[in-house]
Amino acid sequence: MSVSVAIVGRPNVGKSTLFNRLVGKKLALVDDTPGVTRDRREGEGRIGDLTFTLIDTAGYEDADDATLEGRMRQQTEAAIQEADVILMMIDARAGVTPMDEHFAKLLRKAGKKVTLLANKVEGRAA
Ligand SMILES: Nc1nc2c(ncn2[C@@H]2O[C@H](COP(=O)(O)OP(=O)(O)OP(=O)(O)O)[C@@H](O)[C@H]2O)c(=O)[nH]1
Ligand SMILES: [Mg+2]
Numbered sequence: 001m002s003v004s005v006a007i008v009g010r011p012n013v014g015k016s017t018l019f020n021r022l023v024g025k026k027l028a029l030v031d032d033t034p035g036v037t038r039d040r041r042e043g044e045g046r047i048g049d050l051t052f053t054l055i056d057t058a059g060y061e062d063a064d065d066a067t068l069e070g071r072m073r074q075q076t077e078a079a080i081q082e083a084d085v086i087l088m089m090i091d092a093r094a095g096v097t098p099m100d101e102h103f104a105k106l107l108r109k110a111g112k113k114v115t116l117l118a119n120k121v122e123g124r125a126a
Pocket of ligand 2: 016017058
């Protein structure tokens with residue numbers, strides 16, 4: 001069984017972009033609108049000789065179970081439970097936002113190994 005890695009973070013930080021890059025295919029929808037990923041997606045990720053099961057998640061963390069956002073949040077929480085390794089992504093141009101802090105809290109509770117990814121670092125603002 002391969003190691004599973006979940007990419008988690010608030011909407012629009014670039015999770016699906018990284019997912020597609022590591023999987024090497026455009027399996028996930030990427031758009032400059034928050035909330036594009038509606039359900040988790042899995043693919044075979046690869047970095048050099050390392051292969052792993054990569055999970056892309058929806059970027060919502062704070063909503064009622066009955067709503068669409070609530071179901072997205074539940075799926076994200078399930079992915080956090082399942083994953084061996086978590087990549088938490090932030091937008092380095094925006095810095096740490098209250099929603100990032102929400103995700104950080106959620107992940108601390110899970111007690112998993114978390115690596116913080118600062119994305120969108122190519123510009124002066126970052
Ligand atoms: N400038 C810049 N833009 C990026 C980078 N990575 C992703 N983006 C852009 O950020 C936007 C959001 O990317 P997504 O990959 O859809 O973000 P997401 O975190 O999956 O968003 P949700 O599915 O809504 O949670 C897209 O317009 C991407 O092209 C980056 O490194 N730099
Ligand atoms: Mg996405």
